[in-house]
Amino acid sequence: MRPLVLSLRQRPDQRLDLSPLVPHLLAGKAAAEIERIELQTTKQRVTVGDAFRLRAGDADQMRIEGACERLDRIGQGLRDGEILVEGDVGIQAGRGMRGGRLAIEGNAGAWAASGMSGGRIEIFGKAGERLGGPLPGETVGMRGGTVVVRGNAGERAGDRMRRGMIMIEGDSGAYAGSRMIAGTLILCRKCGVMPGYLMSRGTIVLGGDCEELSPTFPDCGSHELVAMRLIAEFARMYSKRAASVVSGKLRRLAGDMAVLGKGELFVNDRG
């Protein structure tokens, strides 16, 4: 069956909330019903039909064409099926996702994958700040699933992450993995200052140079661990670059000793 296609007519005048456009909420709806769904975030009413040209098809295989950074919360609460976005997206893409696949061919705004608990997000461009992180007032960020960013990521990727895996193939901003509770964060290239800042548990792997490591991560020596082989095997399904970063001998730094200190930061062992 052909996918359900939504083509953006033009850049919208206001930010649009696309959270109603997920397969399980669209299941069984006729095209006319979908076109009547409201997406506005201001007093000005905007429906799907106003903003998009709709080509009816299987809602489990959605495609959003001509997307721009004003489209927020794409794939929010996705349970299953697939959403493919051609173009950039706004904030909170894939927020609270529980399953399925969200692929963004452009850049994503802040809080992509926020509070996600399952499924897979692939961002081919750049990701904004606080990838997978909690919104203000929330205590936990990403709780499961897999995120791959082919480009760079902003500050605090993996903030308060509790489970799952984030792989960033490009550069990462400052404080990556800040306040991590658990989970795995693989940063393939350069990263900003203080990765793992105040992390209590979890695993961060640095493939490239780091602007400044926190002094509260004592050196635990260089090791080739079986657990890293398992992580590499898992990562290989999503990113060959991430798998290669995890493979081989790595230096283990334990921390953040400023808090619980049961997390770990692996860096390339060039010595």
Next chain:
Amino acid sequence: MPQLIANGVRVDDTFAEAFGMRATAIVITADSARWARQAADTMTGFGTSVIGCGCETAIDQELAVGETPDRRPGVRVLLFAVSTAELQKQLQTRVAQCVLTSPGSACYAGLAGKDKLKLGNALRYFGDGWQIAKQLAEKRYWRVPVMDGEFVCEATTGLTKDAVGGGNLILMGNERGMTLAAAEVAVKAIRAVPDAITPFPGGIARSGSKVGSKYKNAPASTNDAYCPTLKGAVESTLDPDIAAVLEIVIDGLSPAAVAAAMRAAIAAVVKLGPKQGVVRIGAGNYGGKLGPHHFHLKDLLP
């Protein structure tokens, strides 16, 4: 006893009587095949019979680098017990004492399924608070710091309640050396069958037992009807030309696995013929009243 003849070997028209058991499987890996095998050999030692060992356990198969979760050489071990509680206890103590302690080892689930037994979930406390859980998709692992690095152990492994224990073949020869050689050929054939093990030493039991004894405290005693040195003194089942008897006991994760193992063993022994192997093949049963699984030899002939 009525008999069939296959390639000159007499095959009793009887059946092996087997029992339902609880079983699990684990995969042990190490830096080399030698050390994976060492950990498995240590763990499966003293695991021949539930009568005295608590469980029946042996290596099912050796696994190549590409077949294990961490891409290191490994072996798959099966464990069988009479209850879930005993199986859990045996799994836990054997992995803790024999695999956790073995250099470079790691341990994973060797059986999928809805019912689970604790593996790493029971052993993680050895980490004294330094153990780390790592969830990768549906699988959860424990990383326990040890003196040569980390012991990685999957949190749980599968449990099957459809396992079968006590499938057997009785090989009767007219000379001890050839009987043993035939038994070894049978065990080698069974090793190629997945999901089935032969838990006795080298896969072979020479002291087959019967239920009960003249002594009050012994639940089982020597199977005098199959002892060649008692042929004239007791009601023996042995023919005059039989001088040695060896038994192969087979446990499998399913009735089909036991049947496949018995079929492979019979085919291998029959192929040898009476001059290179044994002159007669039989099977042990209790009249069919105790065990729900009956494996008739005539159905398993090549």
